[in-house]
Amino acid sequence: xxxxxxxxxxxxxxxxxxxxxxxxxxxxxxxxxxxxxxxxxxxxxxxxxxxxxxxxxxxxxxxxxxxxxxxxxxxxxxxxxxxxxxxxxxxxxxxxxxxxxxxxxxxxxxxxxxxxxxxxxxxxxxxxxxxxxxxxxxxxxxxxxxxxxxxxxxx
Amino acid sequence: xxxxxxxxxxxxxxxxxxxxxxxxxxxxxxxxxxxxxxxxxxxxxxxxxxxxxxxxxxxxxxxxxxxxxxxxxxxxxxxxxxxxxxxxxxxxxxxxxxxxxxxxxxxxxxxxxxxxxxxxxxxxxxxxxxxxxxxxxxxxxxxxxxxxxxxxxxxxxxxxxxxxxxxxxxxxxxxxxxxxx
Numbered sequence: 489x490x491x492x493x494x495x496x497x498x499x500x501x502x503x504x505x506x507x508x509x510x511x512x513x514x515x516x517x518x519x520x521x522x523x524x525x526x527x528x529x530x531x532x533x534x535x536x537x538x539x540x541x542x543x544x545x546x547x548x549x550x551x552x553x554x555x556x557x558x559x560x561x562x563x564x565x566x567x568x569x570x571x572x573x574x575x576x577x578x579x580x581x582x583x584x585x586x587x588x589x590x591x592x593x594x595x596x597x598x599x600x601x602x603x604x605x606x607x608x609x610x611x612x613x614x615x616x617x618x619x620x621x622x623x624x625x626x627x628x629x630x631x632x633x634x635x636x637x638x639x640x641x642x643x
Numbered sequence: 644x645x646x647x648x649x650x651x652x653x654x655x656x657x658x659x660x661x662x663x664x665x666x667x668x669x670x671x672x673x674x675x676x677x678x679x680x681x682x683x684x685x686x687x688x689x690x691x692x693x694x695x696x697x698x699x700x701x702x703x704x705x706x707x708x709x710x711x712x713x714x715x716x717x718x719x720x721x722x723x724x725x726x727x728x729x730x731x732x733x734x735x736x737x738x739x740x741x742x743x744x745x746x747x748x749x750x751x752x753x754x755x756x757x758x759x760x761x762x763x764x765x766x767x768x769x770x771x772x773x774x775x776x777x778x779x780x781x782x783x784x785x786x787x788x789x790x791x792x793x794x795x796x797x798x799x800x801x802x803x804x805x806x807x808x809x810x811x812x813x814x815x816x817x818x819x820x821x822x823x824x
Contacts, residue, residue, distance in 0.1 A: 535739045536691035536703075542738040544714055544727050573711035580715040587732045616724035618776065 540570055540584050543592040544610035545599055547579035555603060562602040566595050579605070676754025677809050678702075681802070684757065698755060701800070703746040705810075709796030710741060718788045722781065752813060765820035786822050790814045 551559070556576040563572045563583050568590025572583035583595060592609055599607050675683075682697025689695035695703075713719045714726050725737045750758040767773045769781055790811055797807045 535735050535743050536689070537742065538735040538739045539732070540738055541729060541736045542710065542714055542726050543729070544720075571707075571711065573708075573715055575712075575715040578715065578717050580717065582711045582715040582727075584711070584738060587730070587736070592729070610720075610727055612724045612728040615778075616721065617728050618778070 539587045541587050541592070542582060542584050543595070545581040545583075545596055545607050546610050547581070547603065548606040550579045551576040551603075551605060555605065558602050559599055562598045563595055566590065566598050569595060580610075581607075677806065677813065678750065678753040678755045680806055680809075681753065696755070696757065698753070699746065699750055699758065701802070702749045702753065703742065704800045705793065705796045705802060706745045706749060707742050707796075708799040709793045710738060710745075712792040712795045713789065716788055716792060718785055719792065721778070722785065753810075765817055766823070769821045770823055780823050781821055782824065783818075783822050786818055 551574070553576065556574050559581065560572055560574050563569055563581065566585075568585045568588075570584045570586065572581060574581045581599070585592065585595065596607065596609050678698045681701040685697040686694045687697045687700060689700060710723075710726065713723055720727075723741075726741060728737060730736050744760075744762055747758055747760045748762065751760040762768065763774060769777055771777045771780060793814060794807050794811060797810060802810075
């Protein structure tokens with residue numbers, strides 16, 4: 489008589505151990521998945537021109553056309569300056585420059601050498617810093633949750 | 644059996660002819676979105692590095708030019724003061740952040756499909772009660788100045804007049820949300 493092969497007997501303890509290992513593996517995989525998801529969600533593409541600073545110079549009085557042109561030329565010839573815009577009627581000059589290459593005081597000095605009109609750097613008050621155009625991208629609930637998550641898991 | 648086959652064939656024939664008998668003979672005329680008119684999804688070299696959709700690059704250029712006009716305007720500068728606040732070397736400047744977010748907003752508003760805007764909606768964003776960063780309610784005069792600044796930014800980038808008109812019309816649709824007086 490041929491006996492059918494018996495199934496290997498496993499104890500209750502070893503079953504439990506195997507089940508725990510499996511659960512641990514699944515749990516670990518899920519945790520890794522969540523961490524990877526949060527890391528990917530928090531990852532942001534670099535902001536273009538992140539180091540370009542905007543600054544403003546105010547003049548005492550509105551500017552004449554010729555003086556305005558000379559000032560614009562002087563500003564654009566300053567190293568590190570990217571772009572400038574002069575509102576001659578309002579007597580304001582806005583310019584951008586690379587923070588790694590230039591300081592706004594140097595640009596102001598160049599302007600003062602060129603302009604007959606008194607000029608000074610526009611200073612932003614602390615209270616004004618607290619308000620801005622609200623298109624800041626910080627208002628979405630998702631970003632708030634991710635910002636909270638990033639405080640717990642700083643990537 | 645033959646009757647069933649005949650019915651089946653008749654049914655298939657009906658379906659076939661019904662499917663063909665529609666208005667496809669006339670080509671579908673869909674109007675381009677403003678985003679498409681500004682260059683759309685054609686990939687071009689980004690002067691800031693990498694590749695970028697031409698529509699987005701065009702809008703970013705307009706936004707960047709407009710920001711200079713805005714910051715130089717005494718009527719608007721109170722709303723945009725942090726733009727001019729200095730940051731330390733190594734930090735992302737407020738100019739760069741505003742440029743990025745405002746470009747996102749314009750991309751979505753003009754019909755871009757590959758970008759999203761995550762900021763607050765315009766009503767909440769411009770209500771000082773809901774948004775503490777909005778120091779005061781904006782006025783019609785300030786919004787007029789804003790639209791004029793965007794138009795000037797567009798002109799500086801040689802955007803055709805009819806498209807500038809479309810951008811202006813788009814911004815007008817937001818006036819009631821922004822000016823809450």
